[in-house]
Amino acid sequence: MKILISNASDKPLYQQIKEQIIDAILKGELAEGDPLPSIRSFANDIKVSVLTIRRVYDELEQEGFTTSQVGIGTFVSTGNVELLRDSKRHMVEKQMQELIDTAKTLNITKEELNAMMDILYEED
Amino acid sequence: MDHILEVTGLNNSYKDFSLTDVSFTLPEDCITGFIGVNGAGKTTTIRTILGLTHKTSGSIKIFGKDMESNEQELKNRIGIVLDEGYFYDELTMDEMKSIIAPAYSGWSDKDYKEYLDRFSLNPRQKIATLSRGMRMKFALTLALSHGADLLIMDEPTSGLDPLIRSQLLEIMKDYMKQGGKGVFFSTHITSDLDKIADMLILIHGGKILFEQDRDILLDNYRLVKGDSKALNNENKKLFLNIQTTDFGFAGVTDKLLEVQKSMSDILVERPTIEDIMLAYIEGGQK
Secondary structure (H helix, E strand, O other): OOOOOOOOOOOOHHHHHHHHHHHHHHOOOOOOOOEOOOHHHHHHHHOOOHHHHHHHHHHHHHOOOEEEEOOOEEEEOOOOHHHHHHHHHHHHHHHHHHHHHHHHHOOOOHHHHHHHHHHHHHHO | OOEEEEEEEEEEEOOOOEEEEEEEEEEOOOEEEEEOOOOOOHHHHHHHHOOOOOOOEEEEEEOOEEOOOOHHHHHHOEEEEOOOOOOOOOOEHHHHHHHHHHHOOOOOHHHHHHHHHHOOOOOOOEHHHOOHHHHHHHHHHHHHOOOOOEEEEEOOOOOOOHHHHHHHHHHHHHHHHOOOOEEEEEEOOHHHHHHHOOEEEEEEOOEEEEEEEHHHHHHHOEEEEEOHHHOOHHHHOOEEEEEEEOOEEEEEEOOHHHHHHHOOOOEEEOOOHHHHHHHHHHHHHO
């Protein structure tokens, strides 16, 4: 699994890491039952705080991407197809959010943005 | 999450200096950096935690137990590295060890020898002849040779060259891999913390200014640079500190969106721990 952290990104570190793990799961790079690295060694390797990794693992578990067994570790769980579909939808939402943020910094109004979206959507 | 160390409402006053309501907690499995400029109260806090100086009020709990009433038991579980060293110069390292070892019920000669080896220290060398780096390594060897669950260190990296500092940081990482441990170390060299700290506590003038997860701290703040003309009395308040020159300004903020709304053409960067620390200290003096 490849995890790259960007210091130039506006996204919080935990979110960058979480998104890349979810990507790896959706792309099938991580399969059902695959173990995620231990919190301490993962944190050391990518040079973030253990608290960040703990937060990533907690959220992944809450969102159903992993299961954890006390004292053993955290494992990938891909059982739920609906969930995966949801998460892909979630990815679209996230990209929309980025789009909206960029639009806001450029002072593009909601109406203009909607108009752009309509045109681009119809083109396909 | 369990707390390894819990300091509540610590007050302590001396003629020229006082600790005021110092409170913080160390979560388990975390390396906590205790930062502040010289004279901020780092050493005083550490000495008070260890019961080496009297406190006016406040409570200290280690592994959930009160420090004062369980001092013997708790000190057995703490490894301590203090700035001054507190060794007898005339003794060899082995002689010094034989004075200290009996104080700990969990002392392990095997661990002691392993660390000496790892640090390339000769146990028959006199302490007076050790360099600063070697003294630190010896102090760390003693601190790590009795199965301590909490490592408390006062400025362990100050005055050491980058190579020894990075060795020391590696040892801390290895130590944490065992699980259920905690490290609390004070420093004014914030670049060491960029590499290993999980939690950061900033003390200044005897008061705690923040206690925060390192990554959240770095995520929350941004260093903004721009034209000084864009600054006004309103948007200045969005910054912790602002430095202006003839060519522009630079300031640290945790309200980036509002800053972006009030001025255009700015550069936004992620700050370092040092930027944030200085911003807090300068901001507090305004």
